[in-house]
Amino acid sequence: MADLSIEFCGIKSINPFWLASAPPTDKAYNVVRAFEAGWGGVVWKTLGEDPAAVNVSSRYSAHYGKNREVIGFNNIELITDRSLEINLQEITQVKKDWPDRVIIVSLMLPCEEKLWADILPLVEATGADGIELNFGCPHGMPERGMGAAVGQVPEYVEMVTRWCKTHSKLPVIVKLTPNITDVRAPARAAKAGGADAVSLINTINSITHLDLDQMVAFPIVGGASTHGGYCGSAVKPIALNMVAEIARDPQTKGLPISGIGGIGNWRDAAEFMALGSGCVQVCTAAMLHGFRIVEEMKDGLSRWMDEKGYKSISEFVGKAVPNTTDWKYLNMNYQVIAQINQDDCIKCGRCYVACEDTSHQSIAQLIDAATGTRTYEVIKEECVGCNLCEITCPVQGCITMVPQETGKPYMNWTQDPRNPRAENIKVTETV
């Protein structure tokens, strides 16, 4: 079996699966259970200044799929509501008992250097492997000038990161908020401040759904609600893009990334890694299913690596980054056309109505006069290769998008004669 051990910004971990700073890592009891289950590390739930935060009831809500599977998860919980002293004691003990496991301590404090300078030695004394700066929490804490309120201002990100590097020898991971227009700005700031790594994404501002009788959003706290932070598999596409943005940004290229956002199985993890994540953090999936999921994640990842011939994780970290580019560099001459495998088709008509109503009228419905049987066929001349039919088809593999032999060379938009602002000189030549 492939070797799952990693070294992430100088921190050695027996596997790349860490639990993110969140309720599952709030106290020793949970963390010990996580280590027993096989997690490589945890980011201890965010510590702050005393007195500890106070939480409300209720705290979570969810966005459900058709069969009540949780697609997205929303929370309004604050940072740890236990005292700094108890947390530090527990971290020390757990690290002592589990020396081969990673413990990163998440921190959130107001933007005053002294507060950071005071707490960092205490954290270092626990034996923790590193710190993660919580610049992402989108609910509650920003109202007090912390969390996302810091993460949304690159100057603050850089400043606090520098304080931490100044007052501690521990590796500093800066956790980024997605509630920002361009995630590259705070990532660049973190790097400028001396960060050893970034982790992302934190949760996204969200309201999952409403009680239409009481006219109030969930989670309900005494007849009112507030926006929370959104996570779970629904945010994975957003997280993957942000990870890729940082991974392919020339200014942050090479900065270690701890990928977070909707990771629930080995494939999700592999995808984050392929886009540049050196390790991954998991929360929602564990909250929904328990710590045991790490077993399948490890098994699945290492078997896939064996199959592909990867001996270590570093061999494929970032391997999909070069293939992630700007739109303008996509090949304008590439063409795919939908193909329906009639043997697999169950005649549900979804591809037809989707294409007919909302796309390019490229699927024909043929009705057998004798039996009334419907057959759906692609009109090749009309198909633009949008993938919609393939997406709406309920039978996996029934509709495939087949690359066409166009005989034309690679030509991107900057070279395309149809582009009035084409950068390439060839445009004028062809005119």
Add this chain to the structure above:
Amino acid sequence: MMIESLKYMPQPKEANATLAEHFTDLAPALNARQAAIESSRCLYCYDAPCTRICPSDIDVASFIRNIHDENINGAAVGILKQNILGGSCSRVCPTEILCEDACVRNHDAEGQPVKIGLLQRYAIDNMTITEHPFKRAASTGKKIAVVGAGPAGLSCAHRLAMLGNDVVIYEAKEKSGGLNEYGIAKYKLTDNFAQKEVDFLLQIGGIEIKHGQTLGGNVQLKDLHVQYDAVFLGLGLGASKQLGLTGEDAPGLLAAVDYIAALRQADDLSKLPLPARAIVIGAGNTAIDMAVQIQRLGAEEVTLVYRRGFDAMSATEHEQHIAKENQVRMRTWAQPQQVLLDEAGRVRGMRFEKTAIVNGRLAGTGETFEIAADAIFKAIGQGMDEKSISDPLAKTLKRDGDKIHVDDQFRTVLPRIYAGGDCVAPGQDLTVQAVQHGKLAAHAIHQDINGMKEAA
């Protein structure tokens, strides 16, 4: 209802309450969670095969989507606007050969159709509509006679009333509902559902039902034709076919539909006559209903005999399976040859002749066997009750075989007289189709009689 032919028989050993438990829902209703799970399986097909095959044109994908979106009333009204008897159809429809057979999830890879029948039942049973969901159009001043308060007649009456016409239904029996009330196995329509459904249907208003009115008896078609703007015949098939054997009238030999009707109407199941050993002749759903019900009442030995093989049975595979599950013995390739009587002239069994296909035709092989039985139930099909269409006008109705001929608008050859359901030629012995006939005939009637007015 007393069954004269069996009055000397013993009665079930079990008490009524225990027997009643044998006649609860054969397929229990879905609860909310089951409905949520099942409705989530629907792929919301476009031009959906389930809807295309539904004889009553119910938009299946739409009502299932409404169930999933917790719009149960929307789902129910969506069903009822196409099929006002959607509640009983959800219970008695042979969905295994209709919508659930057509369901795309019945494809090889899965082989598990969405439980459309049970979802339809869920919608109807759980709707919380307090007012009748359909309003009557402005009065046309027209009055239509409907003969027969079965599914075809009721459906026709409801639609006619909805379109603004007044309706008088002439029903021979004490209760409305037709086969839903008298003919369907008790465990398929429980809790007096047929009557509740009729009550719901009548809420639309403008429909009067006269009971004890028998066409060809105290009511004549020629009179209705004179008194009303139009007449719809939803007669059903009231006559049980005969075996054509000596002893056909002997005590112990009767039509299955008569026994089923008595069972359906019995207040106390333990007072029903119960043969220890019974033979059921036939292979349709009525034969299965008969065999299974008498077995459940406590008969010791029930044998269903059919002259052809299993493949030719009109009872669906699902129905055959129910019979097997209820320990009904099934004997194929044998035809009745002689009713065996005891010294008192009562049934003691039947002699059968084995059959085979010879030169493409069914023929007796000459080899015989006997089955001892205390009662024989005929379920070899129903035919037109000729008495009901015996007046001078009715006799001029064109017939297709013994059924009434109608055009694609359910018009008979006589002006202003329409017919639908099992009594017409396109009938397939399906409740859902009878409902559709009634509905379509109502539109034709409405258009014809009101169009005439405009023309004049």
